Amino acid sequence: MINKQINSLSEAVADIFDGATIMIGGFGEAGSPIELIHSLIDHGAKSLTIVSNNTGSGHVGLAALIENRQVAKTICSFPRTANSKVFPELYNAGKIELELVPQGTLAERIRAGGAGIPAFYTSASVNTPLAEGKESQIFNGQEYVLEYGIKADFALVKAEKADRYGNLLYHATARNFGPIMCTASKIAIVQAKKIVGAGQIDPETVVTPGIFVQKVIEIRNPADESKLVEEELSYPW
Amino acid sequence: MINKQINSLSEAVADIFDGATIMIGGFGEAGSPIELIHSLIDHGAKSLTIVSNNTGSGHVGLAALIENRQVAKTICSFPRTANSKVFPELYNAGKIELELVPQGTLAERIRAGGAGIPAFYTSASVNTPLAEGKESQIFNGQEYVLEYGIKADFALVKAEKADRYGNLLYHATARNFGPIMCTASKIAIVQAKKIVGAGQIDPETVVTPGIFVQKVIEIRNPADESKLVEEELSYPW
Amino acid sequence: MVNNDIKIGWSRAEMAQKVALDIPDGSYVNLGIGIPELVADFVPEGRELIYQTENGLLGMGPVPEEGKGDRELVNAGKKYITAIPGAAYFHHADSFTMIRGGHIDICVLGAMQVSKDGDLANWSTGAKNAIPAVGGAMDLVAGVKRIFVITQHVTKYGDPKIVDECTFPLTGKQVVECIYTNLAIIDVKKDGLFVREMAPNVSFEYLMVKTGAKLNQYIKAKV
């Protein structure tokens, strides 16, 4: 029987190795798999490349992972948020690398990675500093830059519901990067608020088909990142 | 008020012009918008380029459109089916052009057209006759061919449910090319079995967001193509 | 010169209202972070617009009541929002299919600088120790059919934001169609910047002083 459910957070991230590339879902806190990130902090893997839209807030979740010096490089579109101090400090000190990618290009690069597309052309960033050094080509009289698919060793993703096959449903705008990150990573590790029986997710409504997911863990009451930030908590606590 | 619902089949296809490129959904009869196709036959637009996975069966639907000599060129992956005689005859007589595209490449080219990606690389067809004359490039030691996005003037698509915004749900494997064709065409014309009130489709389950759809028409009891073929009916009847 | 004691120009709300008036019924609209967000408050009677937020929602509704926000239902600025009946959620690649694929009719963005050719700079001052952050701005200006800019006419230091050539790193080249400032509405045309409307008590001369690029008049302005 196929059963992708695992029961401990430490087991969920156990295989993550030093130097791994990890995609982490979320747009700000919406969709950020905070329990999995904290488990990765406990686990301690180092020299990671993190692909995520932001760099976290306060001293919890993604920001805490960076603060714990486990991240060598981030690939993201917006490494600034209202309460983000960790990343800016390390970046200005030259202690963390940044590959800045326009948000839509980031999404498409991840989608391409998952879809076996090594490279594609886009008009985003043409004539800007972010296009410097990139191959470009004219199609129909318009210039486009060549962008490369991104693949990862692991993805950490937050979902609303999962079943033993790894089929996923999301909640509202927490969906964001989750579905494409599952496709682009060898091992997609998902924390779901509820794991339901096979057949309890209508096949017409599945957002991430199970083939893209390798591990699911039920986290019924995920922490509220904003609250933790307001309370000025730091992980590890 | 935004209301994309129209009430007559003739109005649905009224704007289709001679020489237009039209994407037609369906994988065999599953998802084939037979009433819209028949309306296009009544309408009579000529010299069309049709993008569709197949070329129809018997003498109804897509086969009838071809038989009626409205189609100059087809872009498809599998122009042969058990009961398809119309296309082979015209093709062998040199009276219809064929651009043969691997099915996944066809899907991705349509998706690219809709997503503003002018071109992308894929490994499908490398070292085969279908890669001849195509630009290719090596990524990570493997060869890929450059394929171009496809856009269309119109799409004819069959859905299960729609609302006035054009949000769509599909049924089972009738979904196939519908969602991507809606994205890649200027005017996506959809026949839905039921048009429901705005808000009656759960936003978490929408398959085609309304932005990709321009016209919807309710066709409660679409014809059963297989039955028409068995009965050896021809359109126009 | 204009007397500095009288009210000059439009408020942010008035600027947003001017933008709203120019958005046709039935448009699909993406609103940038900041002043652009205000545009949603001024939809003229009888029009229905659909707002897209690039983090995965088509059919963004009004801000929820205080205390009723859902941490996972936010806009691009990470503020609480709601979804209208008839909304749709989707993932980021599908969201930018809408944007990059030319399906969004209008995007209203803030600006640091706009050039006489419609070049837009709104993501980085290029300062050495600023953290570069681009978000979806480059994708939006490259993909959306019409780009409107809403911005104060000058910086908080009084420097013009409408300039001959942007000195800040570009977001996109020749992308802006119209600039809505607190002082004027300016169309970006092939043959230059044309002032379509001036705010109360703003003269064309005053406007020229506050602008770093040549301005043209459609018709002779009343001085």
Add this chain to the structure above:
Amino acid sequence: MVNNDIKIGWSRAEMAQKVALDIPDGSYVNLGIGIPELVADFVPEGRELIYQTENGLLGMGPVPEEGKGDRELVNAGKKYITAIPGAAYFHHADSFTMIRGGHIDICVLGAMQVSKDGDLANWSTGAKNAIPAVGGAMDLVAGVKRIFVITQHVTKYGDPKIVDECTFPLTGKQVVECIYTNLAIIDVKKDGLFVREMAPNVSFEYLMVKTGAKLNQYIKAKV
């Protein structure tokens, strides 16, 4: 030589069963049209496999009862199917994300020819007035991790299908990992074709006669 009166080789069902035995538990599998479809009937006890059909379903179930088919729930061969509890529907681009992206573990395909290097020809004889039709075969061989071929050992005219070089147009180059025929199971290795198993009453010499490429033995076959 073998006596022609006794049964030689495997039936189609036996061939399919041999393939099924080589598919690991938990695999995601795409089955081509024709003989490959039979593989689903022989899943060994205790294994759970998930079948993908490229026209938009993961979790394809058994053929429905006669008369209970749904015209819009079909497989790649356009035959009626069912969906298992835990299935998912998706559109064609997402389907080929699974295929092209390397997410399908095994694809079982029919063949017109397979070469000693694992080149596969299964879409066109290259004949002048044949209608070319490729379907998803090229995408499958380019994207799926492991390609198994299931085919009669020779054509209906008695010509070998396993050959030095394919004479028909290729579907893909160096893509086949293993060939299951009515006479033998043959692994495609870097250093040639290796016979892993022979059907009842098939000798290595007989097999060589029926094959258009050099065959190797892992160990000396019993004659």
